[in-house]
Amino acid sequence: MMDCKKATRLASESQERKLKTGEKLELKLHLAICSGCRNFAHQVGILRGLARDYARGEEKAPPQDQPQDAGKSSPEE
Amino acid sequence: MPDDAVTAQKSQGGEVPLESLQDPHFLQNLRQQMVKFARLQLRDEDLAEDAVQEALAGALKNADSFARQSALRTWVFSILKYKIADALRHRQRVIASSELGDDEHREQAFMDALFKTNGHWHKAERPTSWSGPQGGVQSEHFWRVFDACLNGLPEKQARVFMMREFIELESEEICSQLDLTTSNLYVILYRARMRLRKCLESSWFSPDERKTLRKEGRK
Ligand SMILES: [Zn+2]
Numbered sequence: 084m085m086d087c088k089k090a091t092r093l094a095s096e097s098q099e100r101k102l103k104t105g106e107k108l109e110l111k112l113h114l115a116i117c118s119g120c121r122n123f124a125h126q127v128g129i130l131r132g133l134a135r136d137y138a139r140g141e142e143k144a145p146p147q148d149q150p151q152d153a154g155k156s157s158p159e160e
Numbered sequence: 161m162p163d164d165a166v167t168a169q170k171s172q173g174g175e176v177p178l179e180s181l182q183d184p185h186f187l188q189n190l191r192q193q194m195v196k197f198a199r200l201q202l203r204d205e206d207l208a209e210d211a212v213q214e215a216l217a218g219a220l221k222n223a224d225s226f227a228r229q230s231a232l233r234t235w236v237f238s239i240l241k242y243k244i245a246d247a248l249r250h251r252q253r254v255i256a257s258s259e260l261g262d263d264e265h266r267e268q269a270f271m272d273a274l275f276k277t278n279g280h281w282h283k284a285e286r287p288t289s290w291s292g293p294q295g296g297v298q299s300e301h302f303w304r305v306f307d308a309c310l311n312g313l314p315e316k317q318a319r320v321f322m323m324r325e326f327i328e329l330e331s332e333e334i335c336s337q338l339d340l341t342t343s344n345l346y347v348i349l350y351r352a353r354m355r356l357r358k359c360l361e362s363s364w365f366s367p368d369e370r371k372t373l374r375k376e377g378r379k
Contacts, residue, residue, distance in 0.1 A: 086279025
């Protein structure tokens, strides 16, 4: 069976790439029986959310506050 | 100088957006956040100040299109991200790129301490369940802890993690900017996440902390 080292590696990589079917299956099987890795897999997603909130100035702007055209025009100029 | 922008016309929203730019408290606050953000990523006081200065100047040019302070803040940070990515791109040549960067020996030791020789968690290191960090308990105190944990990452891990999760660059882009192979990138991000989660768990999500957190939430 897949060990925790491998399982956490895959859980992390799933944030960057689509796992192959075999990898996904093996990971799923491992997570079903391992609470530590299950928590880890959940936490990598939480980390992503936290990092993005943090990067946005530690405050979530309500969606209607988005500046018009901000996404389209280049902020470079 | 921001004066031109400040005296410019009103927003389409009909609110009084430019007030915010005349509000020294808001500007100072924003600037501080930006400097902190830039410093974390660039790890260089001067480069960070430059990036913030340029981003602010760029943002103020367009300030008339913002109805609210929070929108302006979002906009300013998105510009800052570009400036930082740019600065990193330039600096990349200066940084000697040893394969995985940070001290490989130390990293191995860190991993060995987490897992037994059979590859399974040491009992004490097994991740526990975090309760509700996404649910609005992101207090000032939490962000200070988060900040400290980020600062505790080895330099290369911190940079790669921030490029991926703050600037939201794709893997290929980070690899080409930092001259990394994809598998090296995966390893670096894996290690960064491992360290960050461990740090957050012990300094924020540990059972004792969780109790105080719930109490705070009830207020
Ligand atoms: Zn496991």
